[in-house]
Amino acid sequence: MSTSVTARPAYRSPPGTLHTILLAGTVPLFLGALLSDIAYYQSYQIQWSNFASWLLAGAELFGGLALLFALVNLVRTPRKGGRPLHYVLLLLAAWVVGLIASFQHAKDAWAVMPAGLLLTIVATVLACAAAWAGLNTRTEVAP
Template sequence: MTYPITRSYVAIAAPPLRSIPLHFSAACLTGALLTDIAYWRTAEMMWTNFSAWLLTFGLLLGALAAIAVLIDIFSGRLLLRGGLGWLYIIGNIAAFVVSLFNAFIHSRDAWASVVPTGLTLSIVAAVLIVINACLGWAIIRQRTGGLEE
C-alpha cells in the first residue's frame, strides 16, 4: 500500500520592523518615570540627569520606530483595518508628543524640572505606553485569529 506524498508549508511571518526600537523606546520612557520618582523622593540631582538622558534616548528610538512603522504599514506588516490599528498609531503618537513636552520640561532647572509637571507627564506617558502595548497585543491576536506568533 502506498501513501500519497503530502507537503506541508509553515508560513513564517516576518517580524515587524517597529518592534525593537519601539520596545526600547518604551523602556527608556518608562525608566524616566522611575528616575523621576527617585528624584521626587530623594532630591538627588543625579536622577534628573538620568531622566533627561532616558527621555532623549526614548525620543530618538521613538523617531526610529516611527520610520519603521511607516515601513511596516507600506509593506503590509501592520494592517490598519478598523479602529484598533488607528487607535494604536494615535496612541503611539500621543505618547511621543507627551514625552517630547516632558523633555522640554526636564530641561528646566532642578526641582522645577520634575515636580510636579515632569512627574505628571512621565506618568501620563507610561500609562499611554501600557495602553498601546495592550492595543498592539490585541492587533496581533486579531491578525493571527487568537494564535500566538
C-alpha cells in the first residue's frame, strides 16, 4: 500500500508584490536606524540621532502598512494557526518596539542613549525575523 503526501502552501494567498516590497523595505530602514544609533553612540554627533529618528519613522510607516497587509492575509487563510500567525505576531512586535524606539528618539538627543540603541537593536532583530517568516515560501506537508 502506498501513501501519497501532498504539499500545500502555508498561505491561502501568498504575500503580493506590494506587501513584499513593504516588508522588505522595513528591514533596511530599521538597519539604517541601528547603524545611525551606533554612529551616534560612538561620536555623539547629534545629526546621527536625527538620522535614526527619520529612519525609524520610515520603518514604522513601511512596517505598519506591511502589518495591515499581513492582517488581511491572516483573515483570508483557512486556518488561524501556524506560520501566518507567527509572521503577524513578529511583525506586530517589531512595529510596537519600533514605536517605543521612536518615542525614545523623540527625547532630547543626549537622553536617547543607551535605551534608544537597545530598542533599535530589538526592533531590527524582530523585523529581520518577521521578514524571514513572511517571505519564506516553504510549503507545509498535509497529513
